[in-house]
Amino acid sequence: MRIDSMRDSSRRVLVVALGVVVAGLGIFAAPAQAASWSSYLSKVPTGFESRRWYEPNTATTIKFTGCSTDQNAVRVTLAKDISLSPDTYYSTAAFTNCLKGSTYTSTGNWNAHGNANHYFSINEYLVGTTVTTVKSLTVSC
The missing domain is CATH 2.60.120 (Jelly Rolls)
Known part of the structure; x- marks a missing residue:
């Protein structure tokens, strides 16, 4: 399914869902600070x-x-x-x-x-x- 062929409301739901997944992964990811x-x-x-x-x-x-x-x-x-x-x-x-x-x-x-x-x-x-x-x-x- 192409995003440009989706209705506006479906596109918004997809963008919000992707944002939640990315934010959720960031919470559980190891910190990026260097050890030194x-x-x-x-x-x-x-x-x-x-x-x-x-x-x-x-x-x-x-x-x-x-x-x-x-x-x-x-x-x-x-x-x-x-x-x-x-x-x-x-x-x-x-x-x-x-x-x-x-x-x-x-x-x-x-x-x-x-x-x-x-x-x-x-x-x-x-x-x-x-x-x-x-x-x-x-x-x-």
Whole structure:
């Protein structure tokens, strides 16, 4: 059946049905974010969560270069994003070297935690308001 020979109402139903199918597939598709990526942070608050990325069952390395905060360290916690359940939090790395200047780097390494969406949080368990800036960051899996 050719679409141009269909009545207008039938054509609309077909377009809506195709849209629903495509949208439904998008909900269940694996995320498109790359497992390794780079970015920066500008004045993020306590408890900030990074973007999510899909990570195969590999180790994770997070590097911050050129940090500033009003604390004595930037605390970075790796987490597994679990839909409709509490997330799983792994160990926290205290980044201090990056506080020495814009060219200094701190590195945190985490073991593999299975195929899943992951993210990191900043200063998750600190009381009060802290802002953190990172000149550049890299996540590698």
